[in-house]
Amino acid sequence: MILRTVGLTKHFGGLTAVNKVDLSVEEGTIHSIIGPNGAGKTTLFNMLTGEIPVSDGEIYFQGKKITGLKPHQIAKAGIGRSFQQNRLFNNLTVLENVRLAVHAHHKGHFSLLRHFRAFSRPVEKAREILEELGIAGIAAKKAGELPHGQQRILEVALALAADPVLLLLDEPTSGMSPDDSVKMIRLLKELGKRLTILIIEHNMNLVMSISSVITVLHQGEIIASGSPSEIENNEEVNRAYLGEHTRC
Amino acid sequence: MVEEGLERHKPLIDREICMLAGLAFLLPFVLPYKSLPAEILIYALGAVSFNILLGYTGMLSFGQGALFGMGAYTTGLLLIHLGWHPLATLVCASLSGAITALVVGLFSIQRIGLYFVMLTLAFNQLVFFIAYQLKGLTGGDDGLLDVPRPNLSIFPGLQIPLQTNLQFFLFIWIVFIGCIIVIRRILCSPFGRVLVAIKENPERAVAVGYNIQYYKLTAFIISGLFTGLAGGLYALFMKMVPITAVELVTSTDFIIMSLLGGLGSLYGPIIGAVVVKIASEILSEIWARWLLVLGLTFIVFMLFMKEGIWGLITAALEKLKVNLSGKVEKS
Known part of the structure; x- marks a missing residue:
């Protein structure tokens, strides 16, 4: 396990954006985090990269605690990030x-x-x-x-x-044309052979085609985690996210 | 340079530096004002030091007057009371500028944008009022009078006189070119490139692994080092330290020179200093309200020529090059 969070929580005033999230990212996987808007994906990401302080819980990277480290220290530790x-x-x-x-x-x-x-x-x-x-x-x-x-x-x-040994990508295909998205997907698959990649993504095509593990976040909590096919067939996920997604 | 996407290695002294040295050397021979050339180079050094912060790192500091004034008082007081060697007092002026910058920087870089600007401004006012109140030490409103300008004794028996305008100019010229060589190298160093990265996108600079607070603070200290030195030279030049040296007006002088000359390069602020100082000398003789003209020129530049005078010059040179190459192809 390359990255692990334990009870990771973020409050913004009275709002709990991320609630007791236990996330495990296995080495060598392409792991995607999906969820409807406002599910807390970017907040979770920003805590992992040190951009915003955590309210509660811990983050472990390669077995070492990195909670509370500054962004440049986390970058030095071996986590690279892209921005949305x-x-x-x-x-x-x-x-x-x-x-x-x-x-x-x-x-x-x-x-x-x-x-x-x-x-x-x-x-x-x-x-x-x-x-x-x-x-x-x-x-x-x-x-x-x-x-x-x-x-x-x-x-x-x-x-x-x-x-980096771990790459955090925040919506790598956001705003991209379909052609460019295809290029990016190919690129990420290639990179996935030598790196662990954690992606936040809206683009379902990308998520389903490249992920080895998908974690679904809903209202700040993990509601499911598994392989693409498991997630596709998960009822709760369909209710919370995919159903909503197909409706619009 | 363009083909491969990276600036080439520049030696410490190259054609650029030689041209600058040559042009600066001509000042006393083309200007009718006898003491002006030395003053121009002192202000140019201050403006270049300021531009390390604004043009390269993206930090608009209104605190440069405090650094300049600290340098000037340091040299003045050491010469008056302790009779030190002028070069030793200049080293101390640089250090006092750097230390002041360390303090101002340490607090100011905690904030960004408007709050940063206001903090630097507040520090400038603070230092000014301290200088103003300590009448016994600094002479307060009257200025620190009777700063001696002794000859430079290098070896026992070898004295370099600094008494005439030309002698003093030559001394300033050597110091100035030396400083520009060092500053140019710093700006091309890995450190200097990180400053540009901070200006371009501070969040990204952090995300790729730079602790930008260290870099910002170091930029402040370097700026303080050279601004303090300029202040020390100013005390030698004036043979006194007027209270204006530490006032906000000195900060704004550097800002106006840099903006007018152009922030984008090392040379813009130098040209700005030359133009502002010569214009003020000529205009103040003709019309007491000459600052109005300077103000209007400044507005026009900010509205229509944001790249400043240096931007105009480089654009003109580009055009000339294109025209010339076009003609060569035709013939």
């Missing part, structure tokens, strides 16, 4: 975006008096990541000038920069 809304260094090139992200985990990132090009390892690593994701061709373009689909891939590239 693109958060890129818009005026910098694609390669520089990734190099910056890589260099955070290499020697000399606080070096003041040496030129950044004197450190060649982060540049090489950044190029490798762009190659792996198939976006090496746009290395010199500014991130802010890319079409949305390529920006989503760059989001994943930045999450990969830390050489």
